[in-house]
Amino acid sequence: MRIGSSLEVTETAQELADLLVPGLGDLVTVDLAEAVVVGDEPPRMVGGGRPHLLRSAIASASGAWLGKVLMPGAPYPVLPDSAQLREIQMGEVITMDRASAAEALGDGDLAEQFVPPFGDSVTVAPLIARDLILGTVSVWREEQPEAFQEDERKLLAEIVSRAALGIDNARRHNREQRAAVTLQERLLPSATTSSAAVSTVGIYRPAGRGAGIRGDWFDVITLPSLRVALVIGDVVGHGLSATATMGRLRTAIQTLADLELDPAELLAHVDELVQRLAAEAPTDQNPVGATCLYAIYDPLTRQCTLASAGQLPAVAMRPGGSTEFIDVLPGPPLGVGGVHFESKTLELEPDSVLVLYTNGLLEPDHHDSESGMHRLRSRLASLNEEGRSLEAMGNSLLSDLGSKPTDDDIAFLLARTRAVPPDSMASWEYPAEPDSVGLARRDIMGQLTGWGLQAQAMDTELVISELVTNAIRYAGGPVGVRLIRDNVLICEVTDSSNTQPRLIRANATDEGGRGLFIVAQCTTRWGSRYGLRGKTIWTEQPIT
Numbered sequence: 001m002r003i004g005s006s007l008e009v010t011e012t013a014q015e016l017a018d019l020l021v022p023g024l025g026d027l028v029t030v031d032l033a034e035a036v037v038v039g040d041e042p043p044r045m046v047g048g049g050r051p052h053l054l055r056s057a058i059a060s061a062s063g064a065w066l067g068k069v070l071m072p073g074a075p076y077p078v079l080p081d082s083a084q085l086r087e088i089q090m091g092e093v094i095t096m097d098r099a100s101a102a103e104a105l106g107d108g109d110l111a112e113q114f115v116p117p118f119g120d121s122v123t124v125a126p127l128i129a130r131d132l133i134l135g136t137v138s139v140w141r142e143e144q145p146e147a148f149q150e151d152e153r154k155l156l157a158e159i160v161s162r163a164a165l166g167i168d169n170a171r172r173h174n175r176e177q178r179a180a181v182t183l184q185e186r187l188l189p190s191a192t193t194s195s196a197a198v199s200t201v202g203i204y205r206p207a208g209r210g211a212g213i214r215g216d217w218f219d220v221i222t223l224p225s226l227r228v229a230l231v232i233g234d235v236v237g238h239g240l241s242a243t244a245t246m247g248r249l250r251t252a253i254q255t256l257a258d259l260e261l262d263p264a265e266l267l268a269h270v271d272e273l274v275q276r277l278a279a280e281a282p283t284d285q286n287p288v289g290a291t292c293l294y295a296i297y298d299p300l301t302r303q304c305t306l307a308s309a310g311q312l313p314a315v316a317m318r319p320g321g322s323t324e325f326i327d328v329l330p331g332p333p334l335g336v337g338g339v340h341f342e343s344k345t346l347e348l349e350p351d352s353v354l355v356l357y358t359n360g361l362l363e364p365d366h367h368d369s370e371s372g373m374h375r376l377r378s379r380l381a382s383l384n385e386e387g388r389s390l391e392a393m394g395n396s397l398l399s400d401l402g403s404k405p406t407d408d409d410i411a412f413l414l415a416r417t418r419a420v421p422p423d424s425m426a427s428w429e430y431p432a433e434p435d436s437v438g439l440a441r442r443d444i445m446g447q448l449t450g451w452g453l454q455a456q457a458m459d460t461e462l463v464i465s466e467l468v469t470n471a472i473r474y475a476g477g478p479v480g481v482r483l484i485r486d487n488v489l490i491c492e493v494t495d496s497s498n499t500q501p502r503l504i505r506a507n508a509t510d511e512g513g514r515g516l517f518i519v520a521q522c523t524t525r526w527g528s529r530y531g532l533r534g535k536t537i538w539t540e541q542p543i544t
Contacts (some may be wrong), residue, residue, distance in 0.1 A: 124139075223257060440464050455544050492539075500528065
């Protein structure tokens with residue numbers, strides 16, 4: 001009952017040592033295979049070789065021997081091959097007097113490290129579980145020259161066998177935990193990003209051992225026209241199933257983000273996906289569900305649009321020093337269904353910091369969200385200083401939580417906003433008349449000349465001609481044209497039609513149908529997105 005209360009390998013080893021002192025011996029040491037400590041599989045009992053051992057625990061009845069022998073954390077020497085060592089590897093419990101133990105070590109320096117002063121006899125038992133040699137337990141007696149009796153040897157073997165199962169359970173749990181953490185971290189994006197819209201720092205810290213991975217994630221998705229999507233989410237459940245669900249949701253959101261949907265509409269599609277995943281999942285597994293906050297920031301308008309599915313509100317740290325929660329009406333968690341999501345748009349000044357986080361960051365108040373959010377806001381307000389880097393902010397938030405393992409995953413995303421300079425943008429609006437095509441070409445050529453981008457003039461002129469002509473012919477109404485200069489040249493044409501453009505291959509005898517094909521050949525990529533009224537077709541060209 002006193003062994004195996006923890007899923008930590010070294011803690012279980014220490015529990016074993018503490019249990020045996022002073023009942024069976026005066027000094028007990030526990031040496032574990034290095035593979036066991038890190039969570040890997042040690043050698044098999046027979047013919048498995050000699051594992052590299054680590055001293056993992058020690059207990060002394062009087063404390064007088066501590067420091068006189070090899071202590072936990074000290075370098076463990078290679079032991080010589082001996083008949084006694086081979087017997088232990090075969091699963092035998094052996095008892096030796098002081099002289100026999102020193103002789104088996106065969107080296108004076110080794111004897112000083114492994115034979116305690118005044119130790120009269122030692123009994124060594126192997127830690128074996130599921131035919132794996134996990135390590136050894138050595139029990140020394142002082143002023144007791146008589147060897148272990150048979151009933152004492154049986155008692156020691158029984159205790160050690162139960163302890164070995166506890167240590168092996170901890171090892172297997174550590175291996176599963178490490179696999180889940182590795183998978184989780186591999187599925188997450190780069191911790192830092194930088195674009196024309198934002199610079200970001202994302203931080204993920206898994207829950208402490210025993211709590212299980214909870215599937216928290218963050219994401220930064222680059223969108224056309226220099227915009228960026230910011231995501232934070234928390235999956236229901238724990239373990240590998242939660243990590244797998246997180247990976248599927250992150251992939252789905254990235255795919256839907258390419259469609260350039262409004263945040264509320266995107267969450268509605270993800271909600272339907274989670275409902276399907278929940279219907280397919282076996283009933284004996286963790287329920288499928290998640291919370292999520294999805295935001296889009298546009299550096300051209302400096303506007304940020306957010307929608308939430310049961311996620312805690314984001315925090316806006318403005319350059320003037322104010323820190324505020326962004327009041328977004330939260331919808332239900334993903335997978336509940338039946339309630340629509342709502343978006344909110346606000347303007348963020350350049351150099352504002354947007355903070356997205358999961359409830360693990362509210363430790364130790366994550367069960368009391370209101371108290372935890374108040375503490376988080378106060379802490380962020382103290383960090384809202386000019387010149388402080390995002391990395392320094394993130395490290396400060398983590399240091400507040402201390403080094404003690406938490407019960408929940410921690411994921412948060414810090415995004416510092418940027419704005420495109422006004423002289424890197426130009427826009428015009430034309431009536432739906434044939435002459436507007438020529439006017440658009442003239443204005444575009446003049447702007448490119450002013451920017452020194454004459455090398456892009458021919459392709460850009462052709463792209464604008466085709467897109468403006470199509471807008472006038474099929475959409476009517478005013479036609480908007482915008483040029484954006486960054487590391488690429490972006491052309492946008494906006495009209496009042498909601499018809500989705502499609503790239504088709506015209507036959508040799510067709511008189512039309514080649515416009516978008518020409519546009520695709522002159523650009524690196526193109527696409528369209530819907531607005532409140534009408535749509536915008538955008539293209540990107542490299543700047544040489």
